[in-house]
Amino acid sequence: MTLLILVSFLYYQKTTHIIHGKISDLAEKNVSQTVGLFDLLLEGYDSVTKSLNSNYELLDLLENRDKQTEPIASNDMERSITNILGAVYFSRDDIIGIHVITNKGKIYNYERRFAGVADLSYSNADWYKKIKAADGAMVWLGLSNGSLINSLQKDEVFVFGRTLFDLTNYKPIGIVLIETDPAPIMDALSNVTISPNSRVYIVDEENRVIATSQKAGEQTPSFAGLTRPVKNETVVDNQNDQLIVSAKASVADWTVVGFTPKADMSAELDQTRLYLLAVMAAVIVLSTVLATLISRNFASPLKLLIREMKQVEMGNFRGSVNVNSFDEINSLVASFNRMVQRMDELIERTALASISEKNAQLQALQSQVNPHFLYNTLDMIYWMLDERENDRLGKVILALSHMFRYSSDWEEASKTTLRQELDQMRHYLTIIESRLHGRIEAQIEFDSKWLDVALPKMTLQPIIENAVKSGLEPLGTLGILKVYTYADEVANELQIVIADNGIGMDHSMLLQLRQYLADAEYGTRTAEPGAVKPSGPRQRKGIGLPNVHRRLVLMYGERYGLRINSKQGEGTTVIIVVPLPEKGEDSI
Incomplete structure (x- = not known):
């Protein structure tokens, strides 16, 4: 209603301005035409006297x-x-x-x-x-x-x-x-009138009225203060309560002046104003009726919903709202009831999970003695081998000890750096190279500026273990394992590449592995076209590729994680994709 009233007011103002402008233009043209008629008429009269002379x-x-x-x-x-x-x-x-x-x-x-x-x-x-x-x-x-x-x-x-x-x-x-x-003369004067109350005067240089359309008994206005036009000029004065238009004849020293009351110019606007007032009155009545209906069928259910929300804020999740209103309101109320019910269930689950977590923490505290016992035992074996100068086996035992300490220390959560992951990877390669007797050659090339990039703990080791066991070990010849970094400035990605020249995998197996990675994201991504979903339950064997991919997605978002490419007989490439750190920003 307010908008309509505002638009109606602006429309009326604009219409008034346009109509006044059009009338001013019309009056100006009429006066110019009348002066032209006078000039022609007076020239004819002048020729009559000249013909006699x-x-x-x-x-x-x-x-x-x-x-x-x-x-x-x-x-x-x-x-x-x-x-x-x-x-x-x-x-x-x-x-x-x-x-x-x-x-x-x-x-x-x-x-x-x-x-x-x-x-x-x-x-x-x-x-x-x-x-x-x-x-x-x-x-x-x-x-x-x-x-x-x-x-x-x-x-x-x-x-x-x-x-x-x-x-x-x-x-x-x-x-x-x-x-x-x-x-x-009078016909020409009537051409200037644009309303029944218009008055037209012909005055000379001494302001003497030569001719006029003024009715008997009307007061003649004063011409002393009017702006006198020069030849071929029309003057329009729209400042007072009358529209005054004047023009000068070229044959005689006459000025044609037309007076039109602005009240006459607004006669049609008055009808428009009455129409707009009638429309606004009808809109006000209609708006009142609609407001009443909406208040009963729309506002009242919302008030009930707000009241129940306040109960939920106070911790009461047992209530529900029952209304019969518009479909949208009914849908909103039904969603609110379901939300409150699920919140109640979630609170119960959270309470049960909290109890289970406390029990798990007690069990973890009770089992902490076992890792310390193993650390001490491995250290003891290392020193015994060192005394016997068995350096090769001693390095294996020492690497195993470091790996066990790193993988079992989760007190500082699961976040680490690429530097620590590389140290862990070198311990693992020490054990693998000792076991395979020189059948694996590791080529590691890392830019030092990326060593502080944050990664989930145990990211590199599962991928390298998978490359060795599934790709290089069955090869039977010297296997090459390449580990390097590549910064893609356009995509704002840091890629940690682990590539081997092992036996690789066929296309169906590659699609199946990619499907595992998609499943690891709680279904947030669409599986590869043509992928065959595995039938039967998958057995978890340690921290596998889907687990690493899932933790990367949770840390950085769906754009990041693992990307796998492989060709049978040529090898496999696993790319760890993380965002490039901002300039001047600490990586971890």
Whole structure:
């Protein structure tokens, strides 16, 4: 529910930003298009006045009409002037009236209605003074609620005018005042509105309103503090409670300004907000119902489970939890009950094992006299042989004594070093070489930096014994036993290799031996493909290869242990794989 509310809020914020941005872009485009329409419209009006000012016939008639004294000729000249004005009048559909006033006060009109009616006090009007002062430039007088010169014309008109000059001597001969239908102006203004409450104004450089879409009775805003755009520029002000967009016309010094309340821009967003609120209300109700159901069917069984766990922490393993909930909860409770039951059984087994261990320790203490008796007896035999100068047999007895001491001393646990294992291996080779009379040659090459690597006790001796008895002794000729180390930096392995050139073994026997090693890991590895599992129980004969492999795996992990390769008639290679010690780390 919280996530949905958060996402809804972010969605609403993002939607508001996007919609406001789109509306701003739309308003900017509309204002730019409107200014372009104004420019086209005003250029057309300007060409109308220019066409009158460049009409030599009209200018000549206006200049010479006042000089004509004959009534017939005077009437003909007035008719010609009226016809020229009529031709211009009918060239456009939006012209309402064309008024020409000469410097001598003669007025010529061409209008839709009330033709010939003129306000004779025009010379004192502001519009007349502006046109005269413009010195031939176009004067845009803007919208007027009625004709400026015809008091009977009450319809709203758009007015503009300019001074007429004699093109021969460039002297003013009068003015032309044109009144047009304001509908094109108002239609262009409506293009800027983007909401029912939008207001559009055309203002001049003096902040005087030329035209507006403002309704009657509405207050006109102040334009004094607005940023005025330059030509071909659009200014967007989105900082206040209204979106203000303005652009400047290129033909006239007019600025089109549009005001749109931001409340209108958010009208659709209000509907979105109401929809999101309705969705969130429904989600809250649904969440409450779901929370109640989950509390009854999910939380209550968990509370029972937690309560029983606390009992287990206090040492009570006899309890159990019975619930009827979702399958996952039922499975969890069943697993907990089985775990508690097994823990209870394990505690009982541990107690029995502890009692058995104490009995074994008592028996071991009672039997410690026997090894000491054998050590002393072997030492005595060695000194007797030494007195008789039987060095060869004395070395055998001494080696046997060292081996017996090493293999029976487990007080410091089962961990030793490669150095101690090599010493033990040399004692064993002393006995073997004495027994086989030079039929075995041992080649031992060890890097001294690996002598302190940790190994389980009795690692090398069982492997070498197996190589001698099973590989070299049946050979009948000189057997070579190689013992060396190899560091694989890529695999981070130290390999202790024991290789012989004995009789080797066939492939099925090799697979069977590898299967023994896999079984020695409590089933943690998959057996070799094609291996035949031995049938019947295997008899344990001393500390064999599976035992060595198992102890290496327990010490270093499943990546390490023994690896065996062999070919019948070529020999056998046993590789002891242990991890390389870290730099600066003690090996043991």
